[in-house]
Amino acid sequence: MDAALAPPPAAVEPITLVEATRRAVAQEMRRDASVWVLGEDVARGGIFGQYRGLIEEFGPERIVSTPISEATIMGAGLGAALVGTRPIIEMRIFDFALCAMDELVNQIAKIRYMFGGQAKPAVVIRAPHGLWRSSAAQHSQSLETWFAHLPGVVVAVPATPADAAGLLVAAIRSDDPVLFFDPKALFAATGPVPSAIDPLPFGVARHEQWGDDLTLVCWSSIVPDCVRAAEALARDGVGVDLIDLRTLWPWDEAAVLASAARTRRLLVVHEAVRAGGFGGEILARVVERLGPGALKAARRLGAPRLPVPFSPPLEDAMRVTEAKILAAAKSLLAA
Amino acid sequence: MDAALAPPPAAVEPITLVEATRRAVAQEMRRDASVWVLGEDVARGGIFGQYRGLIEEFGPERIVSTPISEATIMGAGLGAALVGTRPIIEMRIFDFALCAMDELVNQIAKIRYMFGGQAKPAVVIRAPHGLWRSSAAQHSQSLETWFAHLPGVVVAVPATPADAAGLLVAAIRSDDPVLFFDPKALFAATGPVPSAIDPLPFGVARHEQWGDDLTLVCWSSIVPDCVRAAEALARDGVGVDLIDLRTLWPWDEAAVLASAARTRRLLVVHEAVRAGGFGGEILARVVERLGPGALKAARRLGAPRLPVPFSPPLEDAMRVTEAKILAAAKSLLAA
Amino acid sequence: MEASTEHAIARLTELYRLMARIRAFEEVALAAHAAGELPGYLHPSIGQEAVAAGVCSVLRRDDRITSTHRGHGHALAKGAAVRGMMRELFGRAGGVCRGKGGSMHIADFSVGMLGANGVVAGGIPIAVGAAQGLRLLGCDAIVACFFGDGAINRGPFLEGLNWAALYRLPVLFVCEDNAVAAFTAACSVTAGPGAVARAESCGVAAESVDGNDVEAVAEAAARLVARVRRGDGPHLLHARTYRLLGHTSTDQAAWRDPAEVAAAKGRDPIARARQRLLAAGVAETVLDAILAEARAEMEAARADALAAPWPDAAEAWEDVQDIGAETMEQA
């Protein structure tokens, strides 16, 4: 949009990502009486405060605190969608969704297809994921790749308050089941969010920064580290084309292809384990589409194939960091 | 081994893959009294006959037919391993393992690590997987990639009776949890199996065929289709280096790298959905290791991102076939 | 003849017709399967028709049901279109699920049939959620949730019953106890007194019924559905029945005790309803006509399915998702 024609930006106080998602939910619940939330402890606001105060406004029929019954939280959300409501299924943290995988994988993801289009599984599955202050192996996983590989679902992996809010609004309005991975480590990150939250389209990446020397693709919690690394590289005169995918399925293949064709150097960074991670898909797709000859170098940076340890030095050792991103970028630039 | 020094090969009648696995289990149960089987209907031989007759020899304490309680089948297998037995956890078909993902992902895969090496989760999880005669979306999945991405487990994906038997013996003897994906579609395939089954090493691929023009990497049910495609290409004078990985984690990176460096053309074929599938990992790894310049062309062939439909023409439309493999190979050779 | 008796006879005649249609549907489908006309395999419910017929006969059209892998009877009893169902079993165009589901995934949302399920107990969480959604929408429809005796050993049974009781949801749980789970006698894998006790321990009122007596099933279901609908919370009906055939169309069930099967045949729900109707003075010819009509209806559906075209390959790419669906061209 021509800057001269744009309306003056509303003065928006920066808010936290968790607050941004709270406002998105509240906005949609006001707009549409069929939107509701189910999950453990949501009546007291959710364990991160994502639902703070909503029980007062919407009451216990729409902010439903449930038993510790993940399979039924997930499956009941589906059932409620089948009769025309729009449930937000809160999983507390992603790892507990593993208690509900039949409901998610065999039922939610497949029901529309199996029944020839009769079912409308319009659910949002919120799953705060990733590393978060020494939470160890059962509370720190990043398995978003699994769901990009799973037909029938949309996968959102936002990294900023505005993106989280916009994608959550889009997810709630979508008739598709959306896996919405809240980035636990960024819940407290702040940024501007418009007071009326518009839905963001799925599959459209955000260019954090433009540059000609290196394409850096990332998403979710690791984005701020990538931004810092890109800033450091910029100080060395290296122009990084920094792409935050925002959604993993669909993902913005066009943006990545255009960038990689231009820079001829591709680095994909994710917090998840590298082996079998979605970085492989992106790299492979770029090679398939552009041909290997179009690239000078390409690589991925992800976690080693380890469960997440508790002790800080161990966690730090396996964590993707700004320093590791910088080192990977430099090795690519040298190739 | 020098052929002149080798003992004359025992005359081995070809047997089916399902029978090969039955013999592997029987052999190990005779060898080691701590090996046992738990799963639904195993006392009557399992639904594919994998355990036929074992109840007579080993009794109901070691061939344990269980309730329909997948979470507990999986978790009890782990518990029994923790006290020193070696359970074979039979999942009936892979899709039902989705009812037991907390036990598999949060417990089995992580317990050794979380407890600093104290636990020995020596379980084999048998999960017959893949397409099989119009079984539709909830009985046909190929999600082996998920487990290659999951730290703590070994992933076996055999395609021949001898490989299935050898890998199953290795899996039973291994202290690591092994996801053993029986290829449903190949249960009836026959091949020679030695009467004394030696363990096969994990991470060592089998060269089905040698060639210089194209590297074709595959595993599990799709291998026979790849073999037929390679034979067709051979008739056209194209030499295919055909590699059956046999295990997906660890996978034989050295064999693939050596082959791809030689042929400079890489095709990875799997029955699973292409998007986010393990083909991406392989292609990415080859590009990272050899550099994009080492390759003339590379691509993957996998299923489209669809649940599996019931109707045969729909199933056929999304299935990877010999014809599709041939077409992909030809497009690669033209590049 | 008194009006009430007349009414009872008319009602039982309709139940007889419904059971006959379910049986004919499955017998014809099994014959088609044996003849290689339809792909995959079937889970027949022959011998269990009284449960589906009795329960669904007291439901409203806008009530919902969830079903199991053995769901033909539930679907027919809820009013699903026969031809659409048969075409689905055949994997043909015009199948109620466009050929994508097959026998194990029969669904007809237009009559409130929210789907069979290939996963044992898979329908339970869905049913309780549907009930919760209906209440949120201010609708007084209820949900009947069918599952087998094998399902009571899976976790979702506990979770779903506790959940339904907690929120006092309008759900009628129906445990179809056919004495067997796949190839295993149910009693050999179930500890304790069974479904009724388990339900009560989760705060769900429950009772047992002779599931081969279609009038008894209908009477009990009517009573419980009335309570469920007026807000008394979930109830469970435990229907004792018997699966006369094997687990699937390819299982001859040779492993079953022949004496047990013979005894069960003597309790066949259709034969019992027929005896009662005959005793009440209904003419044999009337009842035979019902059987013949059912058979003819299903044979016609078979012929229709066999003549129907296959779905177009491109349809495999439809109904996946709105956003991010791959196209056939990408393949």
Add this chain to the structure above:
Amino acid sequence: MEASTEHAIARLTELYRLMARIRAFEEVALAAHAAGELPGYLHPSIGQEAVAAGVCSVLRRDDRITSTHRGHGHALAKGAAVRGMMRELFGRAGGVCRGKGGSMHIADFSVGMLGANGVVAGGIPIAVGAAQGLRLLGCDAIVACFFGDGAINRGPFLEGLNWAALYRLPVLFVCEDNAVAAFTAACSVTAGPGAVARAESCGVAAESVDGNDVEAVAEAAARLVARVRRGDGPHLLHARTYRLLGHTSTDQAAWRDPAEVAAAKGRDPIARARQRLLAAGVAETVLDAILAEARAEMEAARADALAAPWPDAAEAWEDVQDIGAETMEQA
């Protein structure tokens, strides 16, 4: 003084010491957490010590236990080494899990403690399997399986109890009912009469006990363990207790009814045991010495942990798997 009384006093004194040590361990750990000395967060069991102490006091060393996210007490009561545990909470070298697990994944296999669990009800299937494995090995050890009142709403509770009853496995299920699940009153998410009824409905004999009376817990546990060990099948002990603090070390539990908490403090299991010992003539100084020793032991463990080195970064790559483990160099 009679020998039996003397013995009872000696026994209660030991239970008092054990409870005091558990409480001191957690108080010291909480202080360390508040001081920023240890990473992550803790789930304190303060107020619930009598259950861990009473049950584990009647177990043999080769008996196994599975525990929960709130597992410090179970581990200590089963005999886990204090310094190894404290170092684990601190994430230091020499931690019983090499710093990889932390508070929520405390385990000490050398004393039969098969691990805490970050997943509610996660230990239940593991426990029944361990019991099955022990029987297969011909060992007469039993398994005590601890879980909270919140866990009885998860599927594995049903599955595990049915399973244990079916195979008559040597398991003592211990439901630690502290009246709350995380931030939610247990009664608000649990329908029906509760754990005992649910257990019985799955064929598991069950009884309730005052979980703040350590002697009552020990007595009931001894009785049930004897039955379990002699082959009478699984039993469930439902222990009513109260969590005096918040859900985690960062939760001030301001949402709780202060009157309820105050009343619960009056039932503090350690204070009650102390009253009884005083009444039986044990000198206050003896009891104070026990408290002081416990405190000193735990403060020494804290000092030890704080002085201990961090684990080497390379250790992160160990204990993953034998085959296919990545190396640090690959990273």
